[in-house]
Amino acid sequence: MNKVARTTIRPVRSLNLLSQEEIYKLSNSRADLHKLFRDCALAILNTDSEIDDAEEIFKTFADFDVRLKPQPRGVMLEILNAPAQSFVDGKIIRGIQEHLSSVLRDIIYTDFKILAEEAHDPVHITDKVFRILRNAGVVKPGVTPNLVVCWGGHSIPRDEYDYAKHVGYELGLRSLDIITGCGIGAMKGPMKGAAVGHAKQQIKDGRYIGISEPGIIASESPNAIVNELVIMPDIEKRLEAFVRLGHCFVVFPGGVGTVEEIMYLLSILLHPENKQGIPLVFAGPECCRDYFDTLDNFLRQCLGDDITQLYDIIIGSPEQVGSKVRESIENVHRDRHASQDAYYFNWQLNIDPDLQRPFIPTHENMAALKLDLALPKHELASQIRSAFSGIVAGNVKAFGIREVARHGPYNINGDPGIMQAIDDLLQVFVREQRMKLGQGERDYKPCYQIVRH
Structure with missing residues (x-):
């Protein structure tokens, strides 16, 4: 495995200035916060890896480390024995440098501002999710609803990836932005396709938001298209971030992680206190018809036939998926306007404490x-x-x-x-x-x- 023995970089966009306590906690090799930052940094630098076993990744790069070096004008990151694919001619790729800065920003904010609080009731948990997203600059007031959450597997064949990319292209043509779990496969495809759609529409500020968490980031490193990365403290807050931010959901074929996400969303949609739904579309190429038949049967067996009222299944026809999503988001826009709910964060959604x-x-x-x-x-x-x-x-x-x-x-x-x-x-x-x-x-x-x- 090729490695870069040593390099130093400066954080960009955020947190170039840290307090002495923050530097100490991040630099102390025996501190939990240092290990958390190290593991997440390794995941970022291991982007596009074909390994999705966190233990194997940590074993392969057991000699990897990242250290904070105080400087008169901020801090530098000293990186030791990093995966070589994140560098070009000895220099770190700019997007990966920005992702490292996002990890640094979110870990520090979460540790010093969020986890230090004792309140754990549902209202305060939602408030924590909002503040992490606001601190990351992801919450943007005054923007018309246009965020499409795309879920699906990271381990998918080429034809499924190409389909997800085509759907993303159709979404981009309709001026819609993308949120995914930030990994490869069905998370990368929609972002890559949307980038082309945005370019054709002369959209210069397309948003490709990746939301991850420390437990999964090593096996699903952020892909190169992500331009807004957020690290939530756990899977539950990550999932809540998706449903609070998203205006429509498109689910491509995936594995157990995708089913976890589907069941999380369906639990919310089934809650008797949630009157307004969230548009949900299952989409895949013709070769995945049996997959969605199996998934549909599974949901019916577990939750009853009425569950089919909460989602649409579209096989093939990426253009139809794009039109359906655009129409659904326009309905969400009207509903949010009528209820005076924020466009940028779905405050009115009731999420059961067991999901938080x-x-x-x-x-x-x-x-x-x-x-x-x-x-x-x-x-x-x-x-x-x-x-x-x-x-x-x-x-x-x-x-x-x-x-x-x-x-x-x-x-x-x-x-x-x-x-x-x-x-x-x-x-x-x-x-x-x-x-x-x-x-x-x-x-x-x-x-x-x-x-x-």
């Missing part, structure tokens, strides 16, 4: 999930979301990988019908190689086992 509290995927917590058809639909969707969150952790997150290595696969148990639906869906993901990059059906070792009552 971090779910820690220990074996005990995974086994304790209540996957019962008797639960209210929004609560069941939330529980299913947690189950898939644990599988994501066991696949690619350092904590989950270590848990499975020590204690064996997670046990997932519950209603036989739900267990069958989950098992059928996961088997399809394994067969279609949607679980981890480069691992086929024979190579993938499940981090879970389904237990039927």
Whole structure:
């Protein structure tokens, strides 16, 4: 693995000036904040990697480090043994330099301003999400609704990537901006396509927002198109950021992480206190028709046939997806105007506390999930979301990988019908190689086992 032994760079855009306490906490190699910054910085510098196993990445670059060097006019970052693909002729790529600055900004703000607060009630959690986004400059008042959240897998074949890029192009032609999880695959495709669409429309300030969190960033490094990167403190705040910012959602084929996101959103849409919906479109090329049939059947089995009223499925025809999204966002604009809700942040959306509290995927917590058809639909969707969150952790997150290595696969148990639906869906993901990059059906070792009552 090629590495750059040593380089120094100056943060750009933000936080060139740090306090002595901030510098100390980020520089102390024994401090948790330094490890967090180091891990996120490594993920940024490892962009476009074909490895999505966080433990493998950390092992490969065990000698990597990043240090803060105080200077009379701010600080410099000293980077040791960095992945070479982030440099051209010995100089760091500008976009990656900006992403490093965004990581520095968000980690410091979150640690000193957000996590230091004791309040953990739903209102205060939403307020924290808003303040992180505002500090990052992502919240922009006075802008007409035009943010499309695109979800989908990072481990997808070329034809699915090309389709996602074509949809992004159609969205860009319609002056719509893109938010994704900032990784490769179905997260990169829409941004790349939208950039071309924006260029044709002479849009110079197209927004390609990437929202990540420390647990997933190592396996989904920000792609090169992202021009606004935000690091949220955990997956729950990351997901809340998506639904508070987005005006419409387009979901491409993906794996367990994509299903986690879908169940999170559906739990919110099913909540009895949420009267206004959020447009949701499932989209994929013709070769993915069976995929969406399987996903649709899974959602019906778990949440009932009425769940289909909350989403549209469009197979092929990227132009139709673009037109549908544009029309949906115009409806959102009218609804927000009528209710006097902000265009830039969906304050009126009710999010259940179970969706805001971090779910820690220990074996005990995974086994304790209540996957019962008797639960209210929004609560069941939330529980299913947690189950898939644990599988994501066991696949690619350092904590989950270590848990499975020590204690064996997670046990997932519950209603036989739900267990069958989950098992059928996961088997399809394994067969279609949607679980981890480069691992086929024979190579993938499940981090879970389904237990039927």
